[in-house]
Amino acid sequence: KQEVTQIPAALSVPEGENLVLNCSFTDSAIYNLQWFRQDPGKGLTSLLLIQSSQREQTSGRLNASLDKSSGRSTLYIAASQPGDSATYLCAVRFLMDSNYQLIWGAGTKLIIKP
Amino acid sequence: DGGITQSPKYLFRKEGQNVTLSCEQNLNHDAMYWYRQDPGQGLRLIYYSQIVNDFQKGDIAEGYSVSREKKESFPLTVTSAQKNPTAFYLCASSMGGGPSGANVLTFGAGSRLTVL
Numbered sequence: 617k618q619e620v621t622q623i624p625a626a627l628s629v630p631e632g633e634n635l636v637l638n639c640s641f642t643d644s645a646i647y648n649l650q651w652f653r654q655d656p657g658k659g660l661t662s663l664l665l666i667q668s669s670q671r672e673q674t675s676g677r678l679n680a681s682l683d684k685s686s687g688r689s690t691l692y693i694a695a696s697q698p699g700d701s702a703t704y705l706c707a708v709r710f711l712m713d714s715n716y717q718l719i720w721g722a723g724t725k726l727i728i729k730p
Numbered sequence: 731d732g733g734i735t736q737s738p739k740y741l742f743r744k745e746g747q748n749v750t751l752s753c754e755q756n757l758n759h760d761a762m763y764w765y766r767q768d769p770g771q772g773l774r775l776i777y778y779s780q781i782v783n784d785f786q787k788g789d790i791a792e793g794y795s796v797s798r799e800k801k802e803s804f805p806l807t808v809t810s811a812q813k814n815p816t817a818f819y820l821c822a823s824s825m826g827g828g829p830s831g832a833n834v835l836t837f838g839a840g841s842r843l844t845v846l
Contacts, residue, residue, distance in 0.1 A: 620772060648833065658839035659734075659820060704772075720772030 617708050618643045622721035630697060630729050634647040637724050639706030643689070644684045647716055651680050651691050653704040658704060664691070696728045732757045734838035736821050741809070741843045743815070751841045752769070753821035759760075760826055762804035766790060767818040767840075779804055780826070790838045808843060816845045 629635050630727045639649070648667045664673045664680040666689065672681040676702040679692040693700055706721040732764040734755045743749045755762065761780045765773040785790030793812025798804055804823075808815045821838040 625770065650833075657739075657840065657842070659817075659839045660735075660822075660835075661837075662834065665833055707773075718775070722770050722772050722775075 618708070618712070618719050620706060620719045620721040622704075622706055622707050622724050624724060626725040626727070627675045628727040628729060629696060631696060633696050634692065634694050635696055635726075637693070637706075637726070639691070639708075639721055640690040641687050641689075641708045641719070643710055644687055644702065645683070645710065646684060647709040647711050649680075649682055649689050649709070650707045651678075651689075652707060654705060655701045656702075663704075671721050693726075701726055701728045717723050732787055734821055734836055736819075736838035736841050737842060739839065743839060743843060743845050745845060746810045748807055748809050749843065750835070751819055751821075751843070753804045753806065753838060754802055754845075755804075755821075755823045755836070755837060755838075756802060757823055758801070759823035760801070761824045762798070763822040763824075763835070764796065764806045765793070765820040767820055773820065776806065778828070793809065815843055818842050 620638045627643045639712045650665045651663045653662050653663050666673050677694040683687045690707050703723040703725045708719050709718050737752045747831055763778045764776040767773050774790050776794050777785055777788050777796040779785035782801050785798050795807045819841045820833050822835045824835050
């Protein structure tokens with residue numbers, strides 16, 4: 617059974633620091649992986665999508681990497697700002713029984729202290 | 731602006747009552763999804779629909795029902811058979827895709843259901 621794990625569940629850092637969020641998955645046969653942001657009581661916004669053939673994707677201050685062999689993805693946030701405070705979710709798309717299944721991590725709640 | 735509208739944002743229910751959560755999209759997306767989000771857990775798929783008048787069970791469909799009479803609408807009914815319905819419910823849509831959706835999933839703002 618595929619599982620997606622995000623550790624830590626919560627993280628608090630001072631403003632301006634660079635930080636890394638982690639996502640691990642149990643099956644290396646992934647199709648792609650996405651990072652989402654969720655603000656309190658709100659829906660999800662897609663941040664970055666990495667295909668299984670890619671090693672990283674960048675958008676502004678965000679950089680996501682993918683290492684299929686070790687079953688890990690990281691989301692790097694440079695020069696963190698209070699507005700980055702949110703829960704970050706990792707979702708992995710696997711091919712199972714001729715269908716794609718999307719498995720979600722529980723998220724990491726990030727607090728950036730001014 | 732195109733998007734997904736979920737209502738109500740907050741809903742309180744007494745035990746034994748059925749409640750219906752609304753989800754409307756004006757993105758012309760074919761596929762729509764309902765997810766349940768609980769603290770400390772990943773999103774779990776309840777039901778999805780790839781086309782009007784057709785829908786499929788997800789991983790945790792027991793105690794829930796849906797309908798897809800119009801392309802724009804995918805309401806979710808939480809029935810009294812759902813033993814632990816208190817949760818945050820998210821509706822999503824995409825241009826296509828099976829249970830996982832296409833690469834671009836658009837989410838609504840969610841509905842929080844509390845059973846009293």
